[in-house]
Amino acid sequence: MLLRRAASAIKAAKQRRHYRALVKRSAADPPNLEDLELETAPAPPKGDATALLRVRYSSLNYKDGLVLTGSRGVAKYPVVPGINLVGTVIQDAPFAPPKGSRVACVNGQLGQTNDGGYAEFCRVPSQDLTLLPDSLDDFAAAAVGTAGFTAMQCILHLERYGGLDDTPSTVLVTGAAGGVGSLAVQLLAARGHTVIASSSRAAEEEAYLMRLGASRVVGRLEAPSKPLDRVRFDYAVDCVGGDPLAHCLSRCGARGAVAACGNAASGDLRTTVFPFILRGVRLLGVDSVNPPAEERNAVWERLDRDLDRDLLEATTTTIPLADVPRVADDILEGRVRGRVVVDLAA
Incomplete structure (x- = not known):
């Protein structure tokens, strides 16, 4: 019994120190799943006001396809792609929602010059986070993306x-x-x-x-x-x-x-x-990269009010992180219908 508990504790500690991420090392290199150390995860270059998030979902967008295929001028490599994410704040940070808050980030330079949502953990500038309405669940928010x-x-x-x-x-x-x-x-x-x-x-x-x-x-x-x-x-x-x-x-x-x-x-x-x-x-x-906080809040509130959850779910495909590179070419060629959610727990 004691040996099993010790093994479980060691495994949990290891999981806290390491996380899976899809990394694009250069424009020419294919994206690869890597095991990274949480302590060395780079913070976005905007000072100390960054929040550490446990990512629950991301999604696949046209711009993600450009980053994943190395299109010129879209990203600064190496980078973890994923221009949006939905997750939970796991460390208090200046100007960020408190620890335990459910948040979304669909703006800023996430997945381009800052490491993005195709990872189990991510550091995000506090000013880029939006607190999700209580009535909007994580999956629906990610499907919106x-x-x-x-x-x-x-x-x-x-x-x-x-x-x-x-x-x-x-x-x-x-x-x-x-x-x-x-x-x-x-x-x-x-x-x-x-x-x-x-x-x-x-x-x-x-x-x-x-x-x-x-x-x-x-x-x-x-x-x-x-x-x-x-x-x-x-x-x-x-x-x-x-x-x-x-x-x-x-x-x-x-x-x-x-x-x-x-x-x-x-x-x-x-x-x-x-x-x-x-x-x-x-x-x-319409600029979705740098909208002010007031506009972001208004958009999420209106989405929460107007979304047909059942129709959204019916027109959304869910894939694991490992399948993202396979689908990247499809989205650039116009072969993707509706929304694609990336499940970081799958």
Whole structure:
């Protein structure tokens, strides 16, 4: 009995000193699961105000795919990828929620220049943490992740600065089968808006997008044939940039708005001033990397209120940490549907 207790104590001590992490050593090296010492885990380069978290879940996002495949200019290596996480504070830290608090981080430089969520433990700048609402469980918060957070940011921008209100409107969502797009479709449809979902995989994703609440599914949007084209919708959430964003601007109705949050199609934008000066269309940039704390809190509170938990769970895939590299190429090639949660306990 004493020997078993001693062995158990040694095992627990070892587990406290070491943790699993997916490490990308350089842009060229493949990511590998490693056993790291907790005492030597690097703190983010923002001073001493960092909190130590036990990570419960992370998720897989388009930017994670870029980091994992070594895309140029996205991350500083070596790094533990994972641009968001949900976990528990296990050490008190200045300006951080108290020990035992459930928190999320979906912003800052997590998983790019700071070690991120693909690890059992992570040190995070206190100012980047958001205390989760009691009624939002860890899995749902992780399924939301950066993608759902960004989707809700887009909706709040359209409401606060673009004129979208409770009056039913027609809203276009580009990249609708992806993480941000699929949650934008869900959230907008739940508010009573008519959602047009655009996807490069329209034929294969139509049933899925209609299930999320889309009223109509169309293919990938090409460059507009003229600066101002026939009006097709009142507002838009653009997740991909490039020609689809230009198309959104040319087809948006008078005094409407387009919330732009992505560049999967392209970082370039070829348009004219005419949508802005002849229709009064507003282009709203959405920054999910450095939003102020007040905005982060507002986004999480609104997500807690508006999320359909059952639909979110039904459109989320859960994978263990070891499977992350395998799925990274899929998300960059547009083969991932909905959300992918990474379970650090699996």
